[in-house]
Amino acid sequence: xxxxxxxxxxxxxxxxxxxxxxxxxxxxxxxxxxxxxxxxxxxxxxxxxxxxxxxxxxxxxxxxxxxxxxxxxxxxxxxxxxxxxxxxxxxxxxxxxxxxxxxxxxxxxxxxxxxxxxxxxxxxxxxxxxxxxxxxxxxxxxxxxxxxxxxxxxxxxxxxxxxxxxxxxxxxxxxxxxxxxxxxxxxxxxxxxxxxxxxxxxxxxxxxxxxxxxxxxxxxxxxxxxxxxxxxxxxxxxxxxxxxxxxxxxxxxxxxxxxxxxxxxxxxxxxxxxxxxxxxxxxxxxxxxxxxxxxxxxxxxxxxxxxxxxxxxxxxxxxxxxxxxxxxxxxxxxxxxxxxxxxxxxxx
Amino acid sequence: xxxxxxxxxxxxxxxxxxxxxxxxxxxxxxxxxxxxxxxxxxxxxxxxxxxxxxxxxxxxxxxxxxxxxxxxxxxxxxxxxxxxxxxxxxxxxxxxxxxxxxxxxxxxxxxxxxxxxxxxxxxxxxxxxxxxxxxxxxxxxxxxxxxxxxxxxxxxxxxxxxxxxxxxxxxxxxxxxxxxxxxxxxxxxxxxxxxxxxxxxxxxxxxxxxxxxxxxxxxxxxxxxxxxxxxxxxxxxxxxxxxxxxxxxxxxxxxxxxxxxxxxxxxxxxxxxxxxxxxxxxxxx
Numbered sequence: 154x155x156x157x158x159x160x161x162x163x164x165x166x167x168x169x170x171x172x173x174x175x176x177x178x179x180x181x182x183x184x185x186x187x188x189x190x191x192x193x194x195x196x197x198x199x200x201x202x203x204x205x206x207x208x209x210x211x212x213x214x215x216x217x218x219x220x221x222x223x224x225x226x227x228x229x230x231x232x233x234x235x236x237x238x239x240x241x242x243x244x245x246x247x248x249x250x251x252x253x254x255x256x257x258x259x260x261x262x263x264x265x266x267x268x269x270x271x272x273x274x275x276x277x278x279x280x281x282x283x284x285x286x287x288x289x290x291x292x293x294x295x296x297x298x299x300x301x302x303x304x305x306x307x308x309x310x311x312x313x314x315x316x317x318x319x320x321x322x323x324x325x326x327x328x329x330x331x332x333x334x335x336x337x338x339x340x341x342x343x344x345x346x347x348x349x350x351x352x353x354x355x356x357x358x359x360x361x362x363x364x365x366x367x368x369x370x371x372x373x374x375x376x377x378x379x380x381x382x383x384x385x386x387x388x389x390x391x392x393x394x395x396x397x398x399x400x401x402x403x404x405x406x407x408x409x410x411x412x413x414x415x416x417x418x419x420x421x422x423x424x425x426x427x428x429x430x431x432x433x434x435x436x437x438x439x440x441x442x443x444x445x446x447x448x449x450x451x452x453x454x455x456x457x458x459x460x461x462x463x464x465x466x467x468x469x470x471x472x473x474x475x476x477x478x479x480x481x482x483x484x485x486x487x488x489x490x491x492x493x494x495x496x497x498x499x500x501x
Numbered sequence: 502x503x504x505x506x507x508x509x510x511x512x513x514x515x516x517x518x519x520x521x522x523x524x525x526x527x528x529x530x531x532x533x534x535x536x537x538x539x540x541x542x543x544x545x546x547x548x549x550x551x552x553x554x555x556x557x558x559x560x561x562x563x564x565x566x567x568x569x570x571x572x573x574x575x576x577x578x579x580x581x582x583x584x585x586x587x588x589x590x591x592x593x594x595x596x597x598x599x600x601x602x603x604x605x606x607x608x609x610x611x612x613x614x615x616x617x618x619x620x621x622x623x624x625x626x627x628x629x630x631x632x633x634x635x636x637x638x639x640x641x642x643x644x645x646x647x648x649x650x651x652x653x654x655x656x657x658x659x660x661x662x663x664x665x666x667x668x669x670x671x672x673x674x675x676x677x678x679x680x681x682x683x684x685x686x687x688x689x690x691x692x693x694x695x696x697x698x699x700x701x702x703x704x705x706x707x708x709x710x711x712x713x714x715x716x717x718x719x720x721x722x723x724x725x726x727x728x729x730x731x732x733x734x735x736x737x738x739x740x741x742x743x744x745x746x747x748x749x750x751x752x753x754x755x756x757x758x759x760x761x762x763x764x765x766x767x768x769x770x771x772x773x774x775x776x777x778x779x780x781x782x783x784x785x786x
Contacts, residue, residue, distance in 0.1 A: 154746075233634070233644045258665035262646045265634035269603060272739075274746030277629040287750050301750060307516060307626060312753045320746035358643040359672045360657070366668035378785065402785055421666075427628055435784045456784050458775070459762070469762055474775060478767025486772040494776040494786070 154272045154320040159298070161250035161322070162197040162219070163189040166240065166263070167212055168255055169202055170231070170366075176329055176374075177255030179215050183335035184282055184327070185253055186216040191284050192298060197221060197249060201239050203229035206345070213343035215335040221247065221346045228352060230364070231259050235356040237266045242350040244271060249322050251300050253282070256326035264326050274317035275324040276302035278426055280331055280449045287316045294318075300325065305426055305445045312445065330374050330430035330450075371405065371421045373429045378404030378437070381424050381451070384411035385440020385461060385480060392417040394484040395439055401488050407431070409441045425450035440480050443468030460484065503559025504654065506550045507615040509606055509636070510543035510563055510578065512571040513626040539574040542621025544689040546682040550619045551582050551690065553654055559616075560584040564609050566594060566602065569707040575725050579700035580692040587613075588705050591729040593741050599627075601744035603635030608733035610640060617659065618679040622647060630681070637679035645672065645680045699723070 165181045167174065178198070189196040195218040200209060202224065209220040223239045240263065244252070252267075254260040256278050268275035281303040287296040300323040302315040317323040373379060380402065382395035392412065399406040408418035410425050424431055426446040436454035441447060443459070443466055451457070452471050459472035460483050469475045476483050514535035550561045563578040565571050566589040575586035589609055597605065610618055618640075623630035630646075637644035643658070649669065650662035660673040664683055674680070705725040706715050718724040730740060738744060765771040780786040 233637075233646075237638070258647065258667075261630050262634060262644070265599070265603075265629075265631040266638045266644065268631070269600060269635035269638035272600065272746070274598065274600065275631060276747060277627075277631060285750070287748070289748070299750075302747075307514075314750040314752075315747050316750045317746050318748060359645070359674055362660075362671040362673065364668070364670050368667075435779070456779075456782075458779075472762040474765065474778075475762045476765050476767050476771065476775070483767045483772065486767075486769050487776065490769070490772040490776040491785070493773070494780050 155244060155248050155322060157319060157321055158248045158250055160194060161248045162195045163192065163251045164197045164199060164249040164253065164322070165217070166252065166254040166260065167198040167200040167208070167220075168257060168259055169200070169205060169208060172202075172205060172208065174208065174211065175255055175257055176334070177257060177260075177327070179211075180329065180332040180334050181253045181255060181327060182212070182215045182217060184332045185251075186335065188251065188282065188284060188300070192250070194250070195219060197247070199223070199240060199243050201228055201236055203227075209343075209345050211337070214337040214339060214341045216338075216341075217343055219344045219346055221348050223348050223350050225350070225352050227354070227357060230361055231263075232357055232359050232361075233262055233266055234358045235352050236263055237270060238352060238356050239348075239350045240267050241270050243348055244322055246348065247346075252322045252324045254324070254326050256328045260326050264324060268324050271320075271322070273320045273322055273324060274315070275326070276304060276315045276317075277326050279304045279325045279327050280426060282325060282327070287318055289318065299323065305449055328426065328428075328430060373405055373407055373422065373424065373431050376405035376431065376433050378402045378435045379407050379424065379431050379433045379451070379454070380404050380437045380439065381407035381409060381441060382412050382417065382439045383409040383441030383447075384415060385442070385463075386412070386417060387440075389415075389417050391481060394480065398437065398439070398484055398488055401491055402435075404433075404435070404437075409447045438468050438472070439484060441468050442466050443471065460487075503557055504553060504616045505614060506554060506559055506561045506617045506619065507610050507613050508543070508547045508550045508561060508563045508578070508583070509610075509618065509620045509633070510547065510565045510574055511540045511621075511624045512537050512565060512567055512574045513540045513624050514538075516625050537570065537573065539577055540621055540624045542623065542682060542684050543574075544621075545684050545686045546619040546621045547578055547581060547583065548687045548689040549648065549651055549680070549682050550617075552651065552687070553617065554584075557654060562587060562613055562615075564589060564606065564613070566590070566605060569705055572703075572705050572708060572725050575705075576700055576703050577692075579703055580697045581690055582693060582696065585726075586703070587726045587728055589728050589733065590705075590707075593730055593737065596742045596745060597740060598745035598747045599629055599631040600635060600746060601740050603632045603639060604739045604744060605730065605733065605735060606632065607636045607639040608735050609728060610636065612728075612733060616677050617654070618642065618677075620679065620681050622681045622683050633679060633681040640677070640679065643674040643676070643678040645674045645678060648680050648682045649686050651686070
């Protein structure tokens with residue numbers, strides 16, 4: 154752990170693979186900039202890899218004041234032990250107050266290990282981050298300007314605000330799509346800090362036989378219309394209605410966590426806190442009860458249509474339009490109306 | 502040669518079946534009203550461990566931390582084929598966050614002198630996926646997350662196919678190693694009827710009815726070992742409230758404001774009216 158350091162920077166881990174950034178670090182730079190400005194400190198990024206110096210430019214343009222570069226041939230591929238050593242070395246040397254990391258497969262492997270090494274706190278899958286005060290009643294101590302790490306918990310019945318008052322850095326992971334993408338300012342410059350972390354062959358604990366990457370076939374984030382189904386569909390057969398409506402609107406089919414758990418639709422289609430966060434022009438929620446963990450991933454949609462047989466379902470509370478009725482009847486009616494409506498429009 | 506395998510498991514509230522009763526009026530969770538289940542991915546971890554033991558010999562010990570009620574999942578593990586079950590239970594462990602929990606469990610693994618540890622990727626009550634990796638760090642074990650397929654265990658270590666979301670990796674990790682397991686890795690085996698008849702009666706000392714002698718239970722192989730933090734030689738500065746760097750600032754019970762939405766009838770006319778409105782405002786079409 155490092156001491157509380159109010160002058161410490163706000164840091165973002167710049168996850169990259171093969172010289173390409175994941176989207177989430179560039180999203181975190183927008184939130185990181187906001188937090189750093191509020192605290193009156195700089196915004197830094199930690200860039201680790203092999204031959205990645207050229208990537209620093211993008212980070213500066215997206216708002217980073219400093220890039221801490223750990224460039225080493227042994228770091229060409231992500232491994233838990235070697236990357237943990239590199240990140241912890243940077244933390245100990247430069248003492249940031251906050252470290253934000255994308256909740257990707259890599260981030261969720263790296264972060265707990267770093268937090269365990271540093272003996273500091275970590276909150277997973279935050280849906281919001283703010284700066285605020287924490288009063289510890291037991292000792293009557295007030296801590297100013299802490300990172301509020303906000304996340305739904307317990308099946309979405311509660312929203313917890315977690316703080317990390319004493320054992321820093323304050324660490325949080327955030328899923329892709331939760332924060333808006335930072336804007337690039339072409340030509341914006343910053344300071345490159347080269348860090349030598351002394352990684353050795355001993356730090357490479359894995360033998361990697363093969364790495365296979367596939368471009369995601371599902372582009373939920375880029376979809377203008379998302380049609381999502383939940384457990385209310387009742388079975389995989391009925392879930393076909395979701396696909397049908399998505400096809401007829403030129404939208405993308407999605408599912409709640411319950412639908413994914415029930416095997417109605419693959420995980421890469423999941424919307425919500427532990428899936429993808431979307432902001433489409435139209436979000437249609439079919440048979441989704443509307444637990445906060447789901448709405449966290451779609452409530453910023455421009456228009457929300459809820460279709461549910463339960464008039465008391467929470468999903469209606471975030472909806473702009475609602476139909477309460479039997480899903481298996483309502484969705485085909487809607488498809489019929491859309492086909493009719495669209496063709497009228499085309500003809501006219 | 503066999504492997505000394507430890508599975509870390511958690512009893513969790515069934516968050517899929519949360520109802521209104523699950524929340525108290527003050528907005529805190531009423532754990533008593535929630536059915537408690539074996540964390541689903543921990544069953545996949547147990548299955549992976551049993552498969553390694555069946556192929557190579559050795560023992561599978563299941564460890565859980567919790568109150569005596571958590572013995573339910575230990576009995577379940579024994580019925581499915583685990584060789585040994587241990588309950589880590591101590592009031593001083595209350596309020597432990599993931600870091601403190603990982604410290605306590607890693608002390609248990611140390612005491613068991615394990616070669617291989619399997620955990621579920623994450624527990625459904627918190628979804629943090631932190632305790633497994635943090636245990637590996639504390640133990641100095643090689644960490645492998647997201648096992649989707651166990652390829653083999655041999656002299657070089659454990660070889661697995663990891664599912665990393667946007668693809669997969671085929672890796673070998675030197676032992677000792679800690680591996681977190683996905684729900685897609687396997688289908689947990691059911692209870693074996695002979696074992697069920699026997700181990701449904703297994704109990705930890707705190708569950709025994711008055712007058713039942715623990716030694717007699719132990720003789721029959723039906724006593725679930727209980728370890729407290731002293732048995733684990735835990736340093737108290739790293740457990741419970743003191744050992745947990747994260748603190749709760751506040752908990753908001755989720756009460757969504759009443760919806761102000763436009764309602765349409767579940768009829769063809771209602772559907773047509775909605776669609777024409779969506780087209781008119783250029784949301785669709």
